[in-house]
Amino acid sequence: MTKIFVPRDMAALAMGAERVVAAIEKEASARGESVQIVRNGSRGLLWLEPLIEVVTPQGRIGYGPAAAAHVPSLFDAGFLTGGAHALCIGKVEDHPWWARQNRVTFARVGVIDPLSLEDWTAHGGGRGLARAFEVGPAATIEEVTKSGLRGRGGAAFPTGAKWKRIAATKAPQCYVVCNADEGDSGTYADRMIMEGDPFTLIEGMTICGFANGASKGFVYLCCEYPQAADVFSKALEIARAADWLGKNVRGSDFGFDIELRVGAGAYVCGERTSLLESLEGKRAVVRVTPPAPSLVGLFGRPTVVNNVMSLASVPVIMDKGGDYYAGFGMGRSRGAMAMQISGNVKYGGLFEAGFGLTLGEIVNDIGGGTFTGRPVRAVQCGGPCGAYFPTSLFDTPYDYEAFAALNAMVGHGGLVVFDDSVDLAQMARASMEFCALESCGKCTPCRVGSIRGVETIGKIIAGVDVDANIALVEDLCETMKLGSLCGLGGAIHMPILSALHLFPEDFRKAALPAAAE
Amino acid sequence: MSGAVPWNEARAHEIITAHLGLECPVLPVLHALQKEFGYLSAEAISLLAKALNISRAEMYGVITFYDHFRIEPPGRHELKLCRAEACRSMGSEKVAREFLDSQHLDWRQTAADNSLTVDAVYCLGLCAHSPAALYDGDPIGRVDAPKLAALAQEAKSA
Numbered sequence: 001m002t003k004i005f006v007p008r009d010m011a012a013l014a015m016g017a018e019r020v021v022a023a024i025e026k027e028a029s030a031r032g033e034s035v036q037i038v039r040n041g042s043r044g045l046l047w048l049e050p051l052i053e054v055v056t057p058q059g060r061i062g063y064g065p066a067a068a069a070h071v072p073s074l075f076d077a078g079f080l081t082g083g084a085h086a087l088c089i090g091k092v093e094d095h096p097w098w099a100r101q102n103r104v105t106f107a108r109v110g111v112i113d114p115l116s117l118e119d120w121t122a123h124g125g126g127r128g129l130a131r132a133f134e135v136g137p138a139a140t141i142e143e144v145t146k147s148g149l150r151g152r153g154g155a156a157f158p159t160g161a162k163w164k165r166i167a168a169t170k171a172p173q174c175y176v177v178c179n180a181d182e183g184d185s186g187t188y189a190d191r192m193i194m195e196g197d198p199f200t201l202i203e204g205m206t207i208c209g210f211a212n213g214a215s216k217g218f219v220y221l222c223c224e225y226p227q228a229a230d231v232f233s234k235a236l237e238i239a240r241a242a243d244w245l246g247k248n249v250r251g252s253d254f255g256f257d258i259e260l261r262v263g264a265g266a267y268v269c270g271e272r273t274s275l276l277e278s279l280e281g282k283r284a285v286v287r288v289t290p291p292a293p294s295l296v297g298l299f300g301r302p303t304v305v306n307n308v309m310s311l312a313s314v315p316v317i318m319d320k321g322g323d324y325y326a327g328f329g330m331g332r333s334r335g336a337m338a339m340q341i342s343g344n345v346k347y348g349g350l351f352e353a354g355f356g357l358t359l360g361e362i363v364n365d366i367g368g369g370t371f372t373g374r375p376v377r378a379v380q381c382g383g384p385c386g387a388y389f390p391t392s393l394f395d396t397p398y399d400y401e402a403f404a405a406l407n408a409m410v411g412h413g414g415l416v417v418f419d420d421s422v423d424l425a426q427m428a429r430a431s432m433e434f435c436a437l438e439s440c441g442k443c444t445p446c447r448v449g450s451i452r453g454v455e456t457i458g459k460i461i462a463g464v465d466v467d468a469n470i471a472l473v474e475d476l477c478e479t480m481k482l483g484s485l486c487g488l489g490g491a492i493h494m495p496i497l498s499a500l501h502l503f504p505e506d507f508r509k510a511a512l513p514a515a516a517e
Numbered sequence: 518m519s520g521a522v523p524w525n526e527a528r529a530h531e532i533i534t535a536h537l538g539l540e541c542p543v544l545p546v547l548h549a550l551q552k553e554f555g556y557l558s559a560e561a562i563s564l565l566a567k568a569l570n571i572s573r574a575e576m577y578g579v580i581t582f583y584d585h586f587r588i589e590p591p592g593r594h595e596l597k598l599c600r601a602e603a604c605r606s607m608g609s610e611k612v613a614r615e616f617l618d619s620q621h622l623d624w625r626q627t628a629a630d631n632s633l634t635v636d637a638v639y640c641l642g643l644c645a646h647s648p649a650a651l652y653d654g655d656p657i658g659r660v661d662a663p664k665l666a667a668l669a670q671e672a673k674s675a
Binding site: 010011013014015046047049182183184185186187188191216223224225226227259261262263264265266267278279280281282283284299340341342343344345348349371380384414416417418419422427430434437438440 | 539540541542543544545547548578579582583584585586601602603604605606607638639640641642643644645646647649651654655656657658659
């Protein structure tokens with residue numbers, strides 16, 4: 001019996017993984033070969049998906065990107081024993097794109113069977129919770145604080161400090177809410193955890209509940225991820241049946257359960273207070289803070305709202321210690337970050353490493369430049385509210401503070417690469433359109449300003465009164481930034497002003513007769 | 518979308534009742550009703566508002582806040598094309614515009630033969646395989662004109 005891994009990760013499915021599995025089953029039965037196909041998550045080498053891995057005495061040998069049509073020739077080449085084939089990438093662990101990473105939070109993603117508790121514990125799953133039970137809630141919060149972990153959702157608020165606030169309320173009931181409303185363009189890290197290592201998220205939430213005295217957790221997942229919802233629901237059932245969740249978690253007197261809730265296509269729900277409104281079944285209109293959710297959150301109770309990546313990092317922090325985690329990174333950006341290299345890029349995927357690589361290393365060395373083969377012109381970092389970087393800033397280290405100094409943000413770790421065909425004025429207008437579409441409507445500068453912004457950038461593109469309209473857009477961005485409660489209206493100036501300041505030529509095309517094509 | 522059944526008040530009642538035990542059941546029950554009947558009809562909204570003891574206006578307000586919920590019946594199949602930045606970096610806007618023109622449709626419209634509804638979506642998390650789409654919930658990467666034409670054809674025949 002040969003063990004074969006073919007990811008059920010959504011990206012692998014989008015590239016035909018189901019057809020590959022069907023072809024392997026068909027071919028194996030026709031040839032009388034006995035195979036066991038495990039549906040793992042993705043290792044994150046996304047350009048190789050679907051990536052078939054065959055377990056051999058030499059290790060796991062990879063073949064990708066595979067299509068159903070390749071399957072007969074893979075059998076002919078003896079792939080079941082690691083035979084040579086044009087798609088063979090050798091031992092996956094030795095592949096430079098993998099070997100160069102520091103897999104910390106994502107250590108098991110793509111490696112294990114996501115729905116096998118046995119496989120998960122064999123790879124170290126559950127040790128973080130055991131350690132938390134051993135040291136108690138206060139020492140758990142201390143360990144998380146020591147790790148230097150900062151919120152991976154985008155705001156980068158120190159996780160330990162957030163937990164301390166909630167624990168200090170000593171409320172009889174509080175909640176753990178996991179923000180899995182991953183709406184940022186260019187990101188898929190949360191999805192990969194939920195599809196590839198769901199028990200680790202469950203473990204992280206349980207530790208969080210234990211440390212903060214919460215008995216109930218919610219995962220708020222965006223509706224664009226039906227496969228993640230499916231895998232995570234199954235994982236919850238399996239965890240309950242094996243006492244990883246329930247009235248007596250692992251035989252202790254601590255009780256904790258998790259409910260999965262699916263959003264309904266509103267980007268603003270990634271903002272913690274509108275997420276809470278949505279969980280409560282309302283229009284997801286941003287709340288005024290203070291009080292922060294850590295004091296008055298879900299159903300008026302103190303609530304920890306953490307991102308998937310933050311919560312999934314907690315088990316390894318508890319298992320290996322805060323110092324181990326803090327050993328990665330630079331400056332005040334501690335730990336490893338899952339950089340999601342996306343868009344027009346040759347080697348796209350999730351690359352986890354300590355903070356501090358330069359943007360140029362990430363885009364050119366790791367990402368391999370553009371997919372189209374044209375020169376890189378811009379990289380948008382941190383999702384739709386993040387800044388565009390020109391190549392002249394490619395020596396910027398990937399670090400919260402270095403980015404903030406440039407009026408940019410690391411955010412949730414997305415990096416979207418564009419080639420030289422991009423028109424940043426069009427992208428700036430698209431940012432305003434997106435803001436208009438997704439604004440919850442609470443703050444006038446965001447609700448109305450975004451619509452005026454679309455019109456004004458449209459005038460600039462058409463060459464109407466360019467200087468005056470550029471000044472107007474600058475002023476509008478300032479108003480939206482200062483006059484919006486949340487990070488949608490409050491940060492949408494980043495892509496627009498970075499485009500305007502760093503790619504000014506794109507806003508003056510209409511004024512240049514030579515630009516007429 | 519395929520799989521949706523015609524309105525049935527007893528069945529709707531059953532779905533609503535099954536969710537009433539949840540802490541704040543609004544979103545889960547809206548999802549369940551839409552999954553069953555394809556969209557949230559006036560009857561469904563009325564029934565749910567009554568069960569939750571809130572006004573129909575309030576219920577309508579919640580539903581229309583979220584792009585995912587529909588108050589009009591969709592076509593038999595549903596195609597969601599991503600319009601976010603990563604997909605734009607790979608030319609998604611042009612691919613989408615040409616496809617819509619070829620089908621004589623605009624965003625959020627349903628084909629005259631009711632075979633297909635085309636919707637915009639902002640990020641499917643398939644950003645290393647842009648442009649991306651979802652067809653009846655199935656993800657599709659590296660979307661191009663031939664792939665979309667094949668889907669439109671498939672939608673017509675099933």
